[in-house]
Amino acid sequence: MPHPTIHLHDHTFKILFPYEEILAAIEKMAEKMNQDFETEKPVFLVVLKGAFMFAAELMKAVNRDCDIEFIRVKSYDGMDNSKGIDAGMHQKLNVKGRTVVILEDIVDSGNTLEYLFAELKKMEAKDIRIATLFLKPEAYKKDIPLDYVGLEIPNQFVVGFGLDYDERGRGFKDLYALMDE
Ligand code: 5GP
Ligand code: MG
DSSP: OOOSEEEETTEEEEEEEOHHHHHHHHHHHHHHHHHHTSSOOOEEEEEETTTHHHHHHHHHHOOSOOEEEEEEEEOOBTTBOTTOOEEEOOTTOOOTTOEEEEEEEEESSSHHHHHHHHHHHHTTOSEEEEEEEEEOTTTOOOOSOOSEEEEEOOSSOEEBTTBOBTTBSTTOSSEEEEOOO
16 A cells, blocks of 8 residues: 655655556556567667666566667756756667667656657667656647657656655655645
8 A cells, every 4th residue: 555645855745646557557558569569679768767667667568579778867956957957878879770769757848858859869760759657748848749658647746656856755666746835
């Protein structure tokens, strides 16, 4: 059973989605990928740190031949995302001519995606697809199509299932949203 609320640093968060619902959403995404990648071998690009738990769960349910790569991107400092994107694109990442599926924990403004999309284009990926576990539809204003979306959530700050608030809360298996104070 999830906790009704959790406390991280100076804030309280309340349960938004229990693990079972998150898992069901991931399994649906995997089903679609199993259909889409029957013949082609994609590169799954895991955006760390937040997407590690999503990626692990998804990869268990995707039963197609694939490559798995990792990159580290940081856009939030605490709850502040106004400072731009800090990314270390992997020097050895070779996606030329490949279909790449970006695995994101959450899409908010879409700035991170836009950045990654441009970088992968420069690296001559053949096709770039987006898989995000969570989406804030009210916040997303970009035109980049989201090919695989797990769960839509309200425009609130969330933690758990890989997502942190200042490096806390990542390990919770359920998703929690910031309570109005
Ligand atoms: P965007 O660039 O779309 O605004 O934000 C994407 C990134 O910001 C995500 O990969 C995630 O790391 C972080 N982020 C966005 N919204 C949230 C949120 O509600 N909670 C947490 N913990 N991180 C978020
Ligand atoms: Mg992220």
